[in-house]
Amino acid sequence: MHILITGGAGFIGVRLARRLLADNHLTTVTGRHPITRLTLLDQAAATGVPEDPRVRIVAGNAADPDLVASLVADADVVYHLAAVVSVAAERDFDLGMSVNLHGTLALLEACRKTGRKPLFIKASSAAVYGGPLPAECGEETALFPQTSYGMQKVVGEYLVDDFSRKGFVDGRCLRLPTIVVRPGAPNMAASSFASSLVREPLMGKPFVCPVPPETPVCLLSVRRVVDSFVHAASLTPKDLGQSRAIQLPGLTMTVADMVGALAEVGGKAAVTRLTFSPNAEIVAIVKGWPVRFSTKRSGPLGFRADTNARQIIADFVADELDGEVAP
Amino acid sequence: MHILITGGAGFIGVRLARRLLADNHLTTVTGRHPITRLTLLDQAAATGVPEDPRVRIVAGNAADPDLVASLVADADVVYHLAAVVSVAAERDFDLGMSVNLHGTLALLEACRKTGRKPLFIKASSAAVYGGPLPAECGEETALFPQTSYGMQKVVGEYLVDDFSRKGFVDGRCLRLPTIVVRPGAPNMAASSFASSLVREPLMGKPFVCPVPPETPVCLLSVRRVVDSFVHAASLTPKDLGQSRAIQLPGLTMTVADMVGALAEVGGKAAVTRLTFSPNAEIVAIVKGWPVRFSTKRSGPLGFRADTNARQIIADFVADELDGEVAP
Numbered sequence: 293m294h295i296l297i298t299g300g301a302g303f304i305g306v307r308l309a310r311r312l313l314a315d316n317h318l319t320t321v322t323g324r325h326p327i328t329r330l331t332l333l334d335q336a337a338a339t340g341v342p343e344d345p346r347v348r349i350v351a352g353n354a355a356d357p358d359l360v361a362s363l364v365a366d367a368d369v370v371y372h373l374a375a376v377v378s379v380a381a382e383r384d385f386d387l388g389m390s391v392n393l394h395g396t397l398a399l400l401e402a403c404r405k406t407g408r409k410p411l412f413i414k415a416s417s418a419a420v421y422g423g424p425l426p427a428e429c430g431e432e433t434a435l436f437p438q439t440s441y442g443m444q445k446v447v448g449e450y451l452v453d454d455f456s457r458k459g460f461v462d463g464r465c466l467r468l469p470t471i472v473v474r475p476g477a478p479n480m481a482a483s484s485f486a487s488s489l490v491r492e493p494l495m496g497k498p499f500v501c502p503v504p505p506e507t508p509v510c511l512l513s514v515r516r517v518v519d520s521f522v523h524a525a526s527l528t529p530k531d532l533g534q535s536r537a538i539q540l541p542g543l544t545m546t547v548a549d550m551v552g553a554l555a556e557v558g559g560k561a562a563v564t565r566l567t568f569s570p571n572a573e574i575v576a577i578v579k580g581w582p583v584r585f586s587t588k589r590s591g592p593l594g595f596r597a598d599t600n601a602r603q604i605i606a607d608f609v610a611d612e613l614d615g616e617v618a619p
Numbered sequence: 620m621h622i623l624i625t626g627g628a629g630f631i632g633v634r635l636a637r638r639l640l641a642d643n644h645l646t647t648v649t650g651r652h653p654i655t656r657l658t659l660l661d662q663a664a665a666t667g668v669p670e671d672p673r674v675r676i677v678a679g680n681a682a683d684p685d686l687v688a689s690l691v692a693d694a695d696v697v698y699h700l701a702a703v704v705s706v707a708a709e710r711d712f713d714l715g716m717s718v719n720l721h722g723t724l725a726l727l728e729a730c731r732k733t734g735r736k737p738l739f740i741k742a743s744s745a746a747v748y749g750g751p752l753p754a755e756c757g758e759e760t761a762l763f764p765q766t767s768y769g770m771q772k773v774v775g776e777y778l779v780d781d782f783s784r785k786g787f788v789d790g791r792c793l794r795l796p797t798i799v800v801r802p803g804a805p806n807m808a809a810s811s812f813a814s815s816l817v818r819e820p821l822m823g824k825p826f827v828c829p830v831p832p833e834t835p836v837c838l839l840s841v842r843r844v845v846d847s848f849v850h851a852a853s854l855t856p857k858d859l860g861q862s863r864a865i866q867l868p869g870l871t872m873t874v875a876d877m878v879g880a881l882a883e884v885g886g887k888a889a890v891t892r893l894t895f896s897p898n899a900e901i902v903a904i905v906k907g908w909p910v911r912f913s914t915k916r917s918g919p920l921g922f923r924a925d926t927n928a929r930q931i932i933a934d935f936v937a938d939e940l941d942g943e944v945a946p
Binding site: 443 | 758777
């Protein structure tokens with residue numbers, strides 16, 4: 293089995309690649325398949341992926357139709373994680389449209405042209421929701437995205453639905469809550485703060501949180517999101533029913549709750565490195581996001597949320613910081 | 620004021636053009652504007668539009684980016700009615716994508732490039748709904764389109780929403796119920812039967828109805844849909860709120876009720892020209908369509924439904940058949 297991951301140098305892409313290589317197989321509707329090839333496509337260089345003869349790292353734009361067509365030609369599974377993130381897509385409309393909308397479309401068309409109905413698993417986002425929200429958001433919620441990124445994710449979902457209905461791909465779209473704790477430097481995702489406020493202090497660095505402590509968030513750990521992408525491959529079209537979108541479950545809390553968990557794992561020293569200075573642009577985007585997700589669909593489909601923030605942070609320290617926190 | 624109508628040779632396009640020429644002005648958020656130019660773009664030749672120095676008929680594809688850019692360059696208002704209809708878009712996926720998705724996108728980009736925020740009024744469709752439906756469908760209904768045409772209409776709505784939010788256009792999308800009575804020959808819209816079963820018998824021709832008499836339908840007359848497109852121009856962004864989509868109201872009845880109204884207007888002779896022979900493809904598409912629409916949004920915005928089927932049919936005879944029905 294040949295698996296292509298777009299956005300393969302991204303933090304989820306790299307960790308999904310490691311997991312797939314370690315598992316050595318992927319279970320899909322047609323059975324348990326040995327992974328013989330894994331292609332990681334990204335504009336950035338993928339680092340942290342083990343040397344492995346099965347792995348091929350390709351530098352390039354996931355919105356380049358010729359490139360994706362050549363990579364998809366013999367792929368059995370496509371994980372489409374490449375995206376221009378929320379703030380970046382809001383600031384540069386053309387860039388967001390190019391990668392998030394036209395890129396997805398080019399990839400779907402390339403899959404269709406193979407005539408082999410590849411499994412197509414796409415990252416969607418809670419940014420699809422917006423406007424007045426119900427108490428819990430989910431697949432039955434009418435979507436009123438309030439950012440270009442959110443619009444592009446909605447369009448991607450509808451494309452995957454229709455390409456699946458037509459038999460061009462076997463698609464599924466996972467709507468991700470805020471994924472924590474993202475390693476590396478802060479990025480242009482509006483949700484970047486949720487990782488930074490844990491990661492930076494644990495690494496001994498100061499961080500200015502751009503949203504106030506009472507801000508509610510809905511979190512899913514890196515471990516669980518990787519589990520979810522692997523699990524999504526095993527679902528059957530019948531499991532999925534009329535639509536291919538699945539809202540992943542999340543753990544709802546406030547930023548203040550996260551700071552409490554940070555103190556438990558990193559001690560008081562970590563917390564003293566945090567200050568708060570609300571940024572109007574980030575606050576405006578984040579306040580439109582839902583903070584509770586229905587598990588009516590994700591639960592029976594076998595997707596699981598995390599149990600508590602302390603565990604999420606402890607796992608981050610184990611997985612990304614070699615078990616070491618700054619004193 | 621220069622108004623562009625794409626699909627300007629279509630039955631709604633021509634009747635909207637006639638109405639605008641007769642009105643001689645259009646009221647928008649900035650006031651009452653004399654109509655100085657009216658451009659009708661269509662692949663087919665527009666017939667039935669009065670000779671008028673203000674009118675320019677352009678033969679061409681609404682999905683041709685260079686053509687639409689040149690036409691939009693100095694347009695103040697764009698009515699985007701051009702579309703590949705439901706059955707045609709289902710049979711020829713590429714054609715539907717080209718016109719319904721890429722064409723809409725090209726037109727929106729052309730409007731954006733003018734830098735003048737044109738008023739952009741698009742025909743959407745009740746085909747955006749699908750799957751298990753609530754008792755009444757409307758703007759708060761989650762959308763699960765079950766045709767490529769429906770998907771393309773959904774994507775168009777989200778594009779118009781985001782292009783409006785970004786200030787590139789001032790958009791509004793009208794979700795049309797089944798419009799009756801369409802003049803001319805039956806076409807590839809799955810809803811074509813709803814017009815044909817009235818029109819053909821009134822013109823003395825037999826018609827084989829592809830859905831059974833108990834099929835529910837939700838209708839809006841040609842007069843009312845033209846009223847609605849004119850009225851939509853007058854609404855303000857504040858009237859519209861978070862989304863630019865509006866479900867137009869409709870009149871719910873069965874095909875059998877329509878046949879009863881046909882008998883009232885056309886006599887028993889008309890009804891004897893009708894036979895029923897269900898077509899599985901049409902029945903499958905039509906049975907997924909909603910038949911009751913919420914007026915929670917359209918009502919306060921000033922859109923009106925028809926009052927009864929007899930009047931719709933009588934208006935058709937007056938407007939399209941010179942008041943004459945076949946004996």
